[in-house]
Amino acid sequence: MAERRLPPVVARMWGRETTPRHGPRPSLDLARIVAAAIHVADRDGLEGVKMSSVAAEVAMATMSLYRYVGSKDELLIVMADAAVPEPPAYDGGNWRAYLTGWTRANRDFLLGRPWLLALNQHTPPTGPRSLRWLDRALAALAGTGLGYGERINIAVALTNYAARQAAMVHAMTGTATAGSEAIAGLTEYGDILGEVLDPEGYPELTAAVRENAFGSADQWIDDADFTFGLNLLLDGIQALMTRGRD
Amino acid sequence: MAERRLPPVVARMWGRETTPRHGPRPSLDLARIVAAAIHVADRDGLEGVKMSSVAAEVAMATMSLYRYVGSKDELLIVMADAAVPEPPAYDGGNWRAYLTGWTRANRDFLLGRPWLLALNQHTPPTGPRSLRWLDRALAALAGTGLGYGERINIAVALTNYAARQAAMVHAMTGTATAGSEAIAGLTEYGDILGEVLDPEGYPELTAAVRENAFGSADQWIDDADFTFGLNLLLDGIQALMTRGRD
């Protein structure tokens, strides 16, 4: 297995800033740069985040950023965490109700910042904000009799669900962001399939298109579909608990 | 909403090649180029896929590729479909057994070609190979009394599960691919968390780390975790069916 190490910024994400002994005081800090980068991403999408544009945002020279971040990739890692809001407070109540809201809130902030979907793809969470979400989910599941391993698995499953759901809504409604073009509205998606499909090779799909199963774009943004899939998971979790009780 | 259109290559993916009337016959075809690109991706990862490297692979000049593909993005779209294998054959049996194998096979080919995880992120499937998977899942669910909308939802949920699971395993075991570094092995992930976490802000997570819930890296590659999450979904689906029957 290849040698791997944690990017140096991770320490700074947790406030482990090393204060220098000599020279002029830094006129910026990491937080301000990250905030600027997030602002650019919100405004211009992820492809608008260039070292030069972020530097312009804080009114400094491009190369100055490298005093605070080792590379653009590091900057993106920190952004990916800093852009995450606080999770909903857990009031000690029903796990299912809390996790429903938790997952929905998760999806919602991803929809608000679709560029987050492109980050975080290949790295498990190490930042304070992301981990707080995990912690809260574990807390909500504390009274269920499940072990830590199972609880973590559940939280991960729900996180993933939120992310994929957001990605799908985003692709379908097409609030263009990253480099890749989204397909037109979902109505057109059904049209495209109907146009291109070979009925013999794809019998079921053809039938689905004929029945207008890909009907309206609203259907995907609608809460109904989100709740549908979520309940698939939650029912599964519930089944696991009752099974474990025997 | 912004105007969007299907990339021109999609037609070619379905064999709609327009044969030219004049001039020299092309010495290549799209399929050969895509195969070369996939070969490069398998060997060097997605970041190794450059127009120049793919061209070298087919022993042509870089710019020649643009006779077959409109842009690098188009090439990636076609790759993302062509690299997908055939889904397992459906023998008409039990839906749950089939979908279990289907999802596992889905995860497995993603693990075999981790670079596929980075593609397909923002675009719903339009290629013949990807859609065949969807068709088969719909077929397996045909006898369950569920409508097309529900069946599509289920297939999507399972696809997403497979993708996220593969992404996680890949991140954890760290078969380095894309630009972003994976974190070290999972054992170290637990160590990192333990080192960096503030016990007051993250009580549950701290406890989980102390109980070694992030224990061994094998645990994530292990089938146990995969089956666990999958059964969460399948149990949920089953619950949906019995509910619908009332």
Add this chain to the structure above:
DNA sequence: TCATACGCTGTATAACGTACACAGTAATGA
């Protein structure tokens, strides 16, 4: 006071996608 370490920046470079122009070639129509 001076040496040292550090902050800020301008310039230069390297990598990569791709626009463009040109040369060679084969089908078409007279």
Add this chain to the structure above:
DNA sequence: TCATTACTGTGTACGTTATACAGCGTATGA
């Protein structure tokens, strides 16, 4: 048969973007 036309293959040039490097200024510690 030959000019026309459309199409292929390719070399060159350019634009974008990340970042290596070196120089200059500044505040701290001896």
